[in-house]
Amino acid sequence: MSETYQSALIVGAGSGLSASLARVFTKAGMTVTLAARSAAKLDEFVQETGSKAFNCDAAKRDEVEKLFTDLDTTQLTPDVVVYNASYRIRGPFIDLDPVEVEKSLRITAYGAFLVAQAATRRMLSRKRGAIFFTGASASVKGYAQSAPFALGKFALRGLAQSMARELSPQGIHVAHFVIDGGIRSVRRAEPPNAPDSLLDPDAIAQSYLHVLQQPRSAWTQEIELRPWVERF
Amino acid sequence: MSETYQSALIVGAGSGLSASLARVFTKAGMTVTLAARSAAKLDEFVQETGSKAFNCDAAKRDEVEKLFTDLDTTQLTPDVVVYNASYRIRGPFIDLDPVEVEKSLRITAYGAFLVAQAATRRMLSRKRGAIFFTGASASVKGYAQSAPFALGKFALRGLAQSMARELSPQGIHVAHFVIDGGIRSVRRAEPPNAPDSLLDPDAIAQSYLHVLQQPRSAWTQEIELRPWVERF
Amino acid sequence: MSETYQSALIVGAGSGLSASLARVFTKAGMTVTLAARSAAKLDEFVQETGSKAFNCDAAKRDEVEKLFTDLDTTQLTPDVVVYNASYRIRGPFIDLDPVEVEKSLRITAYGAFLVAQAATRRMLSRKRGAIFFTGASASVKGYAQSAPFALGKFALRGLAQSMARELSPQGIHVAHFVIDGGIRSVRRAEPPNAPDSLLDPDAIAQSYLHVLQQPRSAWTQEIELRPWVERF
Amino acid sequence: MSETYQSALIVGAGSGLSASLARVFTKAGMTVTLAARSAAKLDEFVQETGSKAFNCDAAKRDEVEKLFTDLDTTQLTPDVVVYNASYRIRGPFIDLDPVEVEKSLRITAYGAFLVAQAATRRMLSRKRGAIFFTGASASVKGYAQSAPFALGKFALRGLAQSMARELSPQGIHVAHFVIDGGIRSVRRAEPPNAPDSLLDPDAIAQSYLHVLQQPRSAWTQEIELRPWVERF
Numbered sequence: 001m002s003e004t005y006q007s008a009l010i011v012g013a014g015s016g017l018s019a020s021l022a023r024v025f026t027k028a029g030m031t032v033t034l035a036a037r038s039a040a041k042l043d044e045f046v047q048e049t050g051s052k053a054f055n056c057d058a059a060k061r062d063e064v065e066k067l068f069t070d071l072d073t074t075q076l077t078p079d080v081v082v083y084n085a086s087y088r089i090r091g092p093f094i095d096l097d098p099v100e101v102e103k104s105l106r107i108t109a110y111g112a113f114l115v116a117q118a119a120t121r122r123m124l125s126r127k128r129g130a131i132f133f134t135g136a137s138a139s140v141k142g143y144a145q146s147a148p149f150a151l152g153k154f155a156l157r158g159l160a161q162s163m164a165r166e167l168s169p170q171g172i173h174v175a176h177f178v179i180d181g182g183i184r185s186v187r188r189a190e191p192p193n194a195p196d197s198l199l200d201p202d203a204i205a206q207s208y209l210h211v212l213q214q215p216r217s218a219w220t221q222e223i224e225l226r227p228w229v230e231r232f
Numbered sequence: 233m234s235e236t237y238q239s240a241l242i243v244g245a246g247s248g249l250s251a252s253l254a255r256v257f258t259k260a261g262m263t264v265t266l267a268a269r270s271a272a273k274l275d276e277f278v279q280e281t282g283s284k285a286f287n288c289d290a291a292k293r294d295e296v297e298k299l300f301t302d303l304d305t306t307q308l309t310p311d312v313v314v315y316n317a318s319y320r321i322r323g324p325f326i327d328l329d330p331v332e333v334e335k336s337l338r339i340t341a342y343g344a345f346l347v348a349q350a351a352t353r354r355m356l357s358r359k360r361g362a363i364f365f366t367g368a369s370a371s372v373k374g375y376a377q378s379a380p381f382a383l384g385k386f387a388l389r390g391l392a393q394s395m396a397r398e399l400s401p402q403g404i405h406v407a408h409f410v411i412d413g414g415i416r417s418v419r420r421a422e423p424p425n426a427p428d429s430l431l432d433p434d435a436i437a438q439s440y441l442h443v444l445q446q447p448r449s450a451w452t453q454e455i456e457l458r459p460w461v462e463r464f
Numbered sequence: 465m466s467e468t469y470q471s472a473l474i475v476g477a478g479s480g481l482s483a484s485l486a487r488v489f490t491k492a493g494m495t496v497t498l499a500a501r502s503a504a505k506l507d508e509f510v511q512e513t514g515s516k517a518f519n520c521d522a523a524k525r526d527e528v529e530k531l532f533t534d535l536d537t538t539q540l541t542p543d544v545v546v547y548n549a550s551y552r553i554r555g556p557f558i559d560l561d562p563v564e565v566e567k568s569l570r571i572t573a574y575g576a577f578l579v580a581q582a583a584t585r586r587m588l589s590r591k592r593g594a595i596f597f598t599g600a601s602a603s604v605k606g607y608a609q610s611a612p613f614a615l616g617k618f619a620l621r622g623l624a625q626s627m628a629r630e631l632s633p634q635g636i637h638v639a640h641f642v643i644d645g646g647i648r649s650v651r652r653a654e655p656p657n658a659p660d661s662l663l664d665p666d667a668i669a670q671s672y673l674h675v676l677q678q679p680r681s682a683w684t685q686e687i688e689l690r691p692w693v694e695r696f
Numbered sequence: 697m698s699e700t701y702q703s704a705l706i707v708g709a710g711s712g713l714s715a716s717l718a719r720v721f722t723k724a725g726m727t728v729t730l731a732a733r734s735a736a737k738l739d740e741f742v743q744e745t746g747s748k749a750f751n752c753d754a755a756k757r758d759e760v761e762k763l764f765t766d767l768d769t770t771q772l773t774p775d776v777v778v779y780n781a782s783y784r785i786r787g788p789f790i791d792l793d794p795v796e797v798e799k800s801l802r803i804t805a806y807g808a809f810l811v812a813q814a815a816t817r818r819m820l821s822r823k824r825g826a827i828f829f830t831g832a833s834a835s836v837k838g839y840a841q842s843a844p845f846a847l848g849k850f851a852l853r854g855l856a857q858s859m860a861r862e863l864s865p866q867g868i869h870v871a872h873f874v875i876d877g878g879i880r881s882v883r884r885a886e887p888p889n890a891p892d893s894l895l896d897p898d899a900i901a902q903s904y905l906h907v908l909q910q911p912r913s914a915w916t917q918e919i920e921l922r923p924w925v926e927r928f
């Protein structure tokens with residue numbers, strides 16, 4: 001009963017989530033391609049799984065165009081895209097650097113638009129595909145001293161909703177994941193006295209895979225994921 | 233990595249969803265018990281799966297107490313509960329029968345409280361369990377000519393949120409499912425020219441099972457499910 | 465440009481908000497009637513303003529019917545109704561008394577339905593009127609150890625939305641006020657070192673009056689009010 | 697009891713709302729300054745009220761800096777700012793021009809950040825001021841064929857929430873207005889058979905003034921405004 005896809009593109013290298021997604025999607029039988037501003041960061045993972053990695057600044061239109069053209073020519077045109085890139089700075093509102101705020105909006109939201117549009121153009125002809133966006137608690141609640149992330153993640157959610165209303169009836173599954181909590185990683189270990197207080201990226205990836213496999217009669221547009229002890 | 237549970241109680245017989253849940257949970261290795269105002273309606277399903285079915289009006293405190301005592305004595309104390317009961321009437325606001333409005337609130341929301349409280353008492357000692365609530369589009373949007381369902385389903389969502397904030401850190405997974413669309417059933421066939429325009433109850437049940445299996449580092453508290461062509 | 469109304473009924477005596485509303489509405493030229501489970505509590509205020517006060521348990525259908533019949537016969541049929549009654553208990557989920565939970569749902573939400581239906585019946589013939597509901601932070605967020613209030617206040621919000629979608633186009637202004645914070649009262653004084661950290665009931669009442677006066681081309685259905693220092 | 701302010705800056709010339717705000721704020725005793733990409737459009741209004749108008753592309757950092765410096769030197773440093781600028785294009789998702797999408801994000805959301813930051817720097821020293829943002833139905837619901845507006849208006853709402861959580865306790869009133877419906881204007885007349893089906897900009901302005909006058913114990917952070925017959 002579940003949907004199957006062949007080729008997944010994962011954009012953004014943050015938090016180890018992309019690596020977990022690649023691992024889980026590969027195991028489920030998909031060919032996985034990674035794209036990040038610095039593909040070199042993905043080397044270890046590429047060697048482990050045999051995935052291809054591309055350099056791409058998703059906030060730059062020509063780089064996104066080139067990425068998809070390269071994927072087309074190597075028969076890797078994706079029927080699944082996960083947009084996992086984001087950029088944030090924090091600090092008192094009056095001290096925020098406008099250049100950094102613009103960068104946050106561009107990487108977190110505008111790049112998502114660019115990638116989603118390129119992907120949609122390729123999916124629409126087949127009336128089939130899935131485009132997933134990784135949100136955060138900041139997608140639904142604007143926190144103090146965090147205006148840039150609120151700007152970017154709220155915008156991303158608006159994009160996802162608008163796309164879902166337009167593209168779901170055309171066969172493209174558009175979903176938005178509200179990841180509420182820190183993600184466990186090499187750099188961010190869990191406090192020993194607070195087990196499972198950080199999201200396991202493999203567990204997140206399993207939920208992405210589940211939503212990907214949903215048949216079109218029961219698609220998820222939005223889903224929350226948070227650790228059991230996270231306050232919300 | 234996924235959570236496993238032993239014994240599931242499903243309350244409410246509506247829409248074929250309970251039957252699908254029972255089938256899917258049974259297949260996943262759980263013992264399933266059903267409870268409904270009229271357990272006789274579940275006969276066919278009980279014969280098919282060997283599940284037990286109990287008569288229980290979930291809006292009545294003594295019947296809920298008796299149900300759980302009976303489950304205790306038959307070693308069927310649930311570590312999973314799905315509350316799937318609801319009652320609705322529709323019509324112009326001024327024509328609504330107050331008795332029916334009260335019934336809607338009682339079955340849709342108050343019964344959920346009674347069942348959840350009885351279940352929580354048994355789960356808390358083990359610091360483990362899952363309580364899932366079936367919501368609707370009416371849980372997040374109050375529709376015209378549908379005040380009773382808005383009252384009941386909004387209340388149910390408030391209950392789920394309050395329980396999640398209190399009980400998640402104590403090991404109980406509380407989740408709320410926003411089912412947005414009609415559910416396919418024997419009585420409600422799909423228009424031939426609108427494939428997959430009604431939610432397949434088996435597909436819904438697969439999403440419940442997925443959420444049930446999530447490890448506690450990445451629990452879903454709320455998730456939407458709707459057909460690809462549903463307007464929202 | 466602003467709307468004018470003649471006769472306001474305010475239900476519920478809690479927190480001093482009803483008294484402030486009565487004062488502000490009276491000053492704006494309306495005849496104000498109060499109804500509460502214990503009208504005697506309103507004595508002082510009745511003497512001050514000359515308002516009439518009625519005993520009415522809003523959760524009881526016959527008492528609500530009697531109230532509106534009494535208002536009809538004394539030419540006090542309201543074209544404005546504010547539902548301000550609520551009931552709550554707090555505590556660990558497993559310790560909540562089901563009788564109290566039911567009472568919370570009945571007074572906070574079901575009574576609102578009864579009053580709103582009786583009022584709507586009278587307003588619809590004139591295609592004119594306003595029905596306002598007093599919500600709380602619990603209307604939009606279910607707090608731990610507060611399931612009864614979450615049940616009641618979420619339900620009330622669902623009622624308000626459903627009514628607004630149906631009745632606004634028929635000339636009845638239905639609004640829901642999310643009061644997020646404690647309300648200053650005789651019993652609840654403000655900490656001296658936290659000025660204006662509790663909502664001034666007169667300030668709340670001014671916002672109710674503003675919404676009441678809105679012309680129908682720009683009606684508010686929902687509005688939040690909270691102290692400047694309140695966390696949210 | 698109500699707050700009073702001296703000097704209001706209104707940014708953006710769209711829909712006649714800015715003109716109505718200027719009129720209503722002037723009548724309430726404030727000095728009003730207008731800023732728009734093309735101040736010439738405001739000529740008629742400037743002659744009518746004696747307000748000053750400045751050319752300013754709010755999406756450009758240097759122009760925003762110059763605007764505020766000019767206001768400082770002419771003793772017009774605002775204690776009230778309304779951000780009313782926005783830009784939108786509509787169309788099938790795959791046909792959207794990325795340059796226009798970026799422009800929509802920049803004018804609708806990034807410009808709001810630039811203006812708000814410049815204003816906040818001046819308000820914080822006095823611990824007093826008000827910054828209001830004009831949202832739309834697109835702020836809370838992403839519509840099909842309208843991704844650019846969803847991106848921009850969602851982002852704006854995120855900015856408003858983040859600022860409110862940080863700056864309200866420092867004395868700055870940050871509010872977000874969800875304007876749900878078309879605004880009546882010279883270019884957009886109302887259908888004769890649908891009276892009051894478009895928002896009267898003067899009525900909107902009255903609600904902005906009310907929120908502006910709220911004492912800090914009962915501040916509105918978000919409020920909806922829509923015509924009585926608008927579907928939502």
